[in-house]
Amino acid sequence: MGEDIVDRSEGFGERLLGLLLDRARLLPPQLIAPLIADEVARIGGRDVSILLQDYAQERLVPLPGKKLHVSEAQAISDSQAGQAFLSAAPVEAPQAGGGVRMYLPLLDGSDQVGVMALTLDAVGDDIRRLLRRLAGLVADMLVTKSAYTDQFFLARRREPMSVSAEIQWNLLPPLAMTVPQISVAGVLEPAYRVAGDSFDYALNDNILHIAVIDAMGHGLDAATMATVAIGAYRHARRVFISLAEKYAFMDAAISQQFGPDHFVTAQLMHVNIATGQMELVNAGHPAPLLIRGGEVVRQLESATTLPVGFGGEEPKVREHTLQPGDRVLCYTDGIIEEHLEHEEPFGEERLIGCVNRLREEPSQSLRADLRRLSHTLKKQRGGRTSDDATLFMIEWRGGAADHLAVPD
Incomplete structure (x- = not known):
């Protein structure tokens, strides 16, 4: 033979x-x-x-x-x-x-x-x-x-970068990730002076772990606090503990390192990329927006616990069910609290209006849409970004990933 x-x-x-x-x-x-x-x-x-x-x-x-x-x-x-x-x-x-x-x-x-x-x-x-x-x-x-x-x-630098921004950019994961079931993308402003805002994520098996944080203050103090918060979050995530336990671990780290007068607001999430089930803990953050069919349909409410570092009670985890095509927008308060020229805060209503106008143009990708939203918001605020302003968006598409699709 x-x-x-x-x-x-x-x-x-x-x-x-x-x-x-x-x-x-x-x-x-x-x-x-x-x-x-x-x-x-x-x-x-x-x-x-x-x-x-x-x-x-x-x-x-x-x-x-x-x-x-x-x-x-x-x-x-x-x-x-x-x-x-x-x-x-x-x-x-x-x-x-x-x-x-x-x-x-x-x-x-x-x-x-x-x-x-x-x-x-x-x-x-x-x-x-x-x-x-x-x-x-x-x-x-x-x-x-x-x-x-x-x-x-x-x-990549087109203007001088502050030390706090240097720290934050080195702390970040990639700004975007896409797998067949889910995509994420994030934007930080002001890019060259950001201090206390940050986000992190990791896809472990079918669970996407997400954290969006905002450390109090400005400059190096805020950047240092954000570094400790993200480091504590990653450590907790890697020992496979629950959202409530992650909150407690981060809370202890900030409290022990900085004392009782410092805090970090945070949103912690788990998204099952196979089922669309989402768990949410909100520690003093604005509630995320649920976008369905290109339009904001509601806030994803949860029982708000104390910010990280204040020794709050064990937080209540709120569950939500996403539908294929749903997007979830997380943002820090710098987006809505920026004051316009007539001293009126930008506000959530204007944010929702800008999100809804995204449907007026064809979608290229989640990252492209989020980038367009970020630049639209900045223009609407008269180019002002006096506080850190972070956007983080999730798009769940559903479906199983039984095999890897490789293009010819």
Whole structure:
């Protein structure tokens, strides 16, 4: 009986991606960009640009580097690069002088890192498939190498950053996550001066764990308190305790470290991504908004307990059932308490009006919609963000994840 012959030879695409992996492992961060440009040239690409999202989520800024085409920063809301970024899908732009300018989203998992742009004389299905895989590899490399250098962080800054904001940005998880059943996205303002607001999440089996916090005060004091609160939350989450126990653990940490006159407001949530069951503990936060069919239908009320650090009684956990397509918007009080020019607070009613107007334009993604809401709110407040203002949105779609869908 003859043995089956298995062809294990490398195809062109495998060789290119494999060579990039082999060479990147020991390269210093500053040589990653030239390596990417060299590999793109192997498939006929030229004028390669790596565009990274700035901290304010307003522009895509070019990463400087040898052999990279360093273009101008491009507006996320009004550019072909921004379209690829927001939709998480490639954009092809035929050029007047011939050729095609390709904009490929750089996705680390489901979080958008930025966009890779390059020009080709012609584009076919094989090239599209190879470029999509190349962009995924480039995104992973940029995220991995960023742990060893400040180069990528500095490229994303468009104005000076406070020490408290530096601490907060290093504390955050990725700003967005998408799996088939659920998506989350978050926005922090003011991006370069944020201090006490933060959020955290983790998907463990079928349970999405979420915390949104607001530490009292401003500057380093608030950033330090937020760091302790998030650290205590993560520790509690990783020993698999209930929402009520997480609250108690965070409460003890803040009280012991800062004394009885300091506090952190918080919302703690569990969402079962298979069933849509949500558990909620509210410790002094504005109630989340339930959005159904593109419209705010109600607040997700719960028995409000004392803020973290005040030694409140064991909180009551409120349960809610989400329907497929539902969105839940969490926000800190800086959103609604900002005073307008005539000294009137912005208020929840105006917030709800801005949320409802999201339906007037087609939805690209949860992150794109939340970013649009954040910028709309800021414009409605006259550009003011005198206090930390955080938005965190969840979209539950339901369905089982019995297998992993991999695109061709």
